[in-house]
Amino acid sequence: xxxxxxxxSLAVIAAYFALAGFIHIAEAFDWQIGPxxxxxxxxxxxxxxxxxxxxxxxxxxxxxxxxxLYGAKISITVALLASLISIAxxxxxxxxxxxxxxxxDEIIVWIYSTLSSVPYILLILAFxxxxxxxxxxGHKLTGITAVYLAIGLTSWVGICRLIRxxxxxxxNREYILAAISYGCSRRRIIFRHLLPNxxxxxxxxxxLRFVSFIHAEVxxxxxxxxxxxxxxxxxxINDARTELSRGVWWQMxxxxxAIFVISLALNIFGDALRDSFDPKLRTRVERGS
Amino acid sequence: MSTYIIRRLLxxxxxxxxxxxxxxxxxxxxxxxxxxxIAGGTTTQQTIDEIRQEYGLDKPLFxxxxxxxxxxxxxxxxxxxxxxxxxxxxIDKIKRGIGPSLAITAPMFLGVVLISVSLSLVIAFVRGTxxxxxxxxxxxxxxxxxxxxxxxxxxYFLAYKWGLFPVFFSPDLSxxxxxxxxxxxxxxxxxxxxxxxxxxxxxxEMRSDYVRTAFAxxxxxxxxxxxxxxxxxxxxxxxxxxxxxxxxFLGSLLLERFFGIPGLGYLMVEAxxxxxxxxxxxxxxxxxxxxxxxxxxxxxxxxLVDPRVRLE
Amino acid sequence: MSDNGALLSVKDLSVHFxxxxxxxxxxQGVGFSIKRGQTFALVGESGCGKSTTAISxxxxxxxxxGKIVGGQIIFEGQNLLSxxxxxxxxxxxxxxxxxxxxxxxxxxxVYTIGNQIAEAIKLHQKTGGKEAWAAAVxxxxxxGIPDPAWRAWQYPYELSGGMQQRAMIAMAVSxxxxxxxxxxxxxxxxxxxQAQILELLDEIQKQIEMSILLITHNLAIVAxxxxxxxxxxxxxxxxxxDAKRIFAEPLHPYTRGLxxxxxxxxxxxxxxxTIPGAVPAQLHLTTGCKFHPRCSIGxxxxxxxxxxxxxxxxxPGRWVACWYAPEYxxx
Numbered sequence: 001x002x003x004x005x006x007x008x009s010l011a012v013i014a015a016y017f018a019l020a021g022f023i024h025i026a027e028a029f030d031w032q033i034g035p036x037x038x039x040x041x042x043x044x045x046x047x048x049x050x051x052x053x054x055x056x057x058x059x060x061x062x063x064x065x066x067x068x069l070y071g072a073k074i075s076i077t078v079a080l081l082a083s084l085i086s087i088a089x090x091x092x093x094x095x096x097x098x099x100x101x102x103x104x105d106e107i108i109v110w111i112y113s114t115l116s117s118v119p120y121i122l123l124i125l126a127f128x129x130x131x132x133x134x135x136x137x138g139h140k141l142t143g144i145t146a147v148y149l150a151i152g153l154t155s156w157v158g159i160c161r162l163i164r165x166x167x168x169x170x171x172n173r174e175y176i177l178a179a180i181s182y183g184c185s186r187r188r189i190i191f192r193h194l195l196p197n198x199x200x201x202x203x204x205x206x207x208l209r210f211v212s213f214i215h216a217e218v219x220x221x222x223x224x225x226x227x228x229x230x231x232x233x234x235x236x237i238n239d240a241r242t243e244l245s246r247g248v249w250w251q252m253x254x255x256x257x258a259i260f261v262i263s264l265a266l267n268i269f270g271d272a273l274r275d276s277f278d279p280k281l282r283t284r285v286e287r288g289s
Numbered sequence: 290m291s292t293y294i295i296r297r298l299l300x301x302x303x304x305x306x307x308x309x310x311x312x313x314x315x316x317x318x319x320x321x322x323x324x325x326x327i328a329g330g331t332t333t334q335q336t337i338d339e340i341r342q343e344y345g346l347d348k349p350l351f352x353x354x355x356x357x358x359x360x361x362x363x364x365x366x367x368x369x370x371x372x373x374x375x376x377x378x379x380i381d382k383i384k385r386g387i388g389p390s391l392a393i394t395a396p397m398f399l400g401v402v403l404i405s406v407s408l409s410l411v412i413a414f415v416r417g418t419x420x421x422x423x424x425x426x427x428x429x430x431x432x433x434x435x436x437x438x439x440x441x442x443x444x445y446f447l448a449y450k451w452g453l454f455p456v457f458f459s460p461d462l463s464x465x466x467x468x469x470x471x472x473x474x475x476x477x478x479x480x481x482x483x484x485x486x487x488x489x490x491x492x493x494e495m496r497s498d499y500v501r502t503a504f505a506x507x508x509x510x511x512x513x514x515x516x517x518x519x520x521x522x523x524x525x526x527x528x529x530x531x532x533x534x535x536x537x538f539l540g541s542l543l544l545e546r547f548f549g550i551p552g553l554g555y556l557m558v559e560a561x562x563x564x565x566x567x568x569x570x571x572x573x574x575x576x577x578x579x580x581x582x583x584x585x586x587x588x589x590x591x592x593l594v595d596p597r598v599r600l601e
Numbered sequence: 602m603s604d605n606g607a608l609l610s611v612k613d614l615s616v617h618f619x620x621x622x623x624x625x626x627x628x629q630g631v632g633f634s635i636k637r638g639q640t641f642a643l644v645g646e647s648g649c650g651k652s653t654t655a656i657s658x659x660x661x662x663x664x665x666x667g668k669i670v671g672g673q674i675i676f677e678g679q680n681l682l683s684x685x686x687x688x689x690x691x692x693x694x695x696x697x698x699x700x701x702x703x704x705x706x707x708x709x710x711v712y713t714i715g716n717q718i719a720e721a722i723k724l725h726q727k728t729g730g731k732e733a734w735a736a737a738v739x740x741x742x743x744x745g746i747p748d749p750a751w752r753a754w755q756y757p758y759e760l761s762g763g764m765q766q767r768a769m770i771a772m773a774v775s776x777x778x779x780x781x782x783x784x785x786x787x788x789x790x791x792x793x794x795q796a797q798i799l800e801l802l803d804e805i806q807k808q809i810e811m812s813i814l815l816i817t818h819n820l821a822i823v824a825x826x827x828x829x830x831x832x833x834x835x836x837x838x839x840x841x842x843d844a845k846r847i848f849a850e851p852l853h854p855y856t857r858g859l860x861x862x863x864x865x866x867x868x869x870x871x872x873x874x875t876i877p878g879a880v881p882a883q884l885h886l887t888t889g890c891k892f893h894p895r896c897s898i899g900x901x902x903x904x905x906x907x908x909x910x911x912x913x914x915x916x917p918g919r920w921v922a923c924w925y926a927p928e929y930x931x932x
Binding site for chain 3: 417497498499501502503504505506507508509517520521594595596597
Binding site: 110111113114115117118119120121122123125126127129130131134211215218219222223224225234237240241244245249252256259260263264267268271 | 303304311312315430432433435437438441445449538539542543547561562564566572573
């Protein structure tokens with residue numbers, strides 16, 4: 001039963017990713033199809049879900065279905081880029097700090113302790129506000145870039161701590177001592193010996209953190225810090241604030257459903273991943289035969 | 290034991306230093322000179338210069354005794370946060386917002402902790418049964434629903450449609466009526482993840498050898514759970530409780546925004562919208578201080594709960 | 602088997618574990634009896650089911666995987682398997698007590714040892730706090746812990762391994778149980794401490810006329826301390842006899858292998874005897890006698906390969922399960 005749930009979740013996750021990828025390609029090649037046509041008027045303003053528009057339309061008459069699908073591109077892309085950034089920062093720092101200890105380690109611990117003393121959302125908001133409208137090397141930062149930079153630059157602490165802890169634990173294990181004794185360079189030890197043994201944690205952390213990245217993106221979009229001219233789930237929920245009192249519930253429902261489904265899938269899959277790597281962490285008790 | 294506390298206290302200094310460095314880097318270095326934005330649309334160079342001077346932005350960034358860098362530190366340590374975009378002293382805004390924010394976050398915090406720990410004990414009691422699995426399903430579902438949706442649903446159904454609670458903050462109503470629904474929603478949103486976590490903690494502890502010994506002595510499951518398991522579980526519980534603090538900030542941000550409650554969260558959201566750097570910077574700093582203090586308190590709690598900590 | 606005079610009588614006990622990979626038949630058709638004040642050793646290699654048997658007597662199998670699927674456990678005239686959980690709790694720690702192998706992790710780290718011992722006393726003897734504490738201190742003293750009044754206020758991590766085990770023993774015997782189940786009580790201790798602990802158990806046994814069910818894989822201990830021995834292999838009992846007899850004249854090939862593997866003084870340079878092969882994994886058991894793949898006698902015997910020999914009493918007090926044991930066929 002658990003297997004089936006995990007496989008189904010993986011399918012859902014793959015579907016979302018495929019959708020996001022498809023929209024990227026479609027936009028690059030300027031295909032006019034489905035979600036890329038979100039701007040098009042699909043019906044009367046605020047028409048409820050019906051035969052032509054399964055999820056109804058918004059204030060501009062745009063198809064909520066198309067907007068929802070488009071929102072996937074933004075959320076998945078942001079979450080993916082933020083994950084890559086935080087892994088790219090967190091893993092090396094954690095490994096270096098854990099392996100070399102001493103002054104370098106103290107500095108790294110100081111940095112992430114400082115970052116983690118500001119509540120997560122506040123930190124992301126602070127970064128996002130400041131990064132918005134700035135320019136790096138002459139390029140102006142778009143809304144979405146600010147968002148994933150903000151999330152990525154602040155979220156590496158968790159994975160860093162994790163890796164650092166594991167490296168410290170593994171550092172004194174026999175297989176590392178053996179590698180040192182036959183003359184392995186330090187770089188080789190870290191990358192060829194240590195990291196592969198702790199990498200499964202990165203994968204588990206990644207799958208569980210992805211959910212929080214999606215939620216962070218939604219909140220940022222909701223607060224108006226995201227991409228201004230594109231539909232996103234957060235913006236849709238923001239619209240819903242005033243729409244609900246008018247009885248217009250479908251935008252809110254669509255966005256919520258979309259977020260809920262991917263979050264659920266990621267949670268289930270992340271759990272299944274964790275259970276398969278370490279049976280002692282099993283959260284379910286086995287049933288009898 | 291006192292060395293432990295003193296050591297922890299001393300460690301907060303570099304952290305506070307770090308936070309101030311961070312806010313400086315973000316808001317003064319990367320954020321840059323915002324006097325133009327503060328002045329508004331069309332304005333004269335004179336106005337801009339006046340504003341510059343007032344905010345101290347005309348001073349050099351680092352290399353003097355009177356640099357922005359030094360002033361930043363001096364000001365923060367004396368809680369002088371300057372003025373916000375609308376010229377009101379930031380510190381006044383903060384003082385005004387604390388009350389309402391606490392009115393929401395304090396009950397939410399207590400509610401989430403007490404309810405989730407109790408629930409997890411009950412679930413540990415019925416481990417392996419249908420109820421246990423149902424609980425896990427409910428928790429994972431709750432964790433997957435975005436906070437925003439919780440609030441929207443709650444506000445829409447419980448306040449707007451069924452009229453059980455006021456939809457918005459109103460100064461005429463008592464504080465209790467005003468915060469009742471936000472607190473309820475906040476607790477509901479926070480339970481899922483916490484109950485799941487504590488359940489895992491309890492189940493892990495129940496697999497320990499000393500639990501086997503306790504049962505072998507003839508103790509009832511209630512006794513084993515409440516006396517033996519709970520105390521051992523306190524350490525991870527306390528750790529997790531600390532992690533719940535940032536969650537409270539999120540809650541206060543969103544809940545206050547939705548319900549129009551004039552607290553610090555509302556202040557923050559407005560400041561984000563208007564790029565009010567002084568306010569955001571001050572809030573970041575203050576919340577970090579709070580967090581650090583809270584961490585210190587929980588470290589002392591560890592001492593009380595687990596005798597092995599005294600060895601360190 | 603008859604009950605006369607027996608304190609504990611296990612009959613045809615079977616315990617299964619229901620796991621996601623299949624059913625593990627950890628204990629099959631196990632039976633033996635222990636008299637009052639007797640030390641009974643249950644011997645076997647890791648995984649043979651001896652610990653599971655012990656836990657089953659206390660009815661402490663991990664739920665829901667572990668289940669007792671058959672048999673009876675008669676203790677002081679009652680079948681423990683038919684008791685309600687509530688009544689079973691009154692027996693645990695009170696009439697039957699158990700001590701475990703890992704003494705460090707078996708004590709609760711966040712409570713003082715005095716507290717933990719007094720807890721059992723308070724529960725079963727319904728005494729007040731002060732009395733229970735005083736009784737706990739007294740039991741600590743009987744367990745050979747010096748300065749017990751002070752030690753009672755200490756936490757488990759403040760004690761050495763040997764002291765922790767003494768504290769566990771104190772906790773177990775605080776209510777003067779009729780039966781003490783000791784699951785590998787000395788395996789995690791240094792050799793010198795092992796001897797002390799066994800001495801202690803001996804003394805206590807004499808003082809309160811307590812029976813001991815000693816679970817171990819260490820034959821040396823069995824030789825010194827046990828009066829009767831049962832040998833287990835792959836979830837079954839293969840031989841039961843008085844300790845002296847079993848060492849002098851082991852009847853089952855496995856027992857013989859075990860006895861001969863004991864290093865003996867006075868024969869320098871002689872190679873140590875080993876039993877070839879390994880204990881079969883629980884899920885992949887063979888047909889016929891479970892030991893036959895490793896047996897020098899029955900290895901190629903058709904009957905040993907196909908039919909499992911029953912445990913039969915070939916002489917009063919002498920049980921064995923082997924086709925080739927002397928007098929086996931005639932009984």
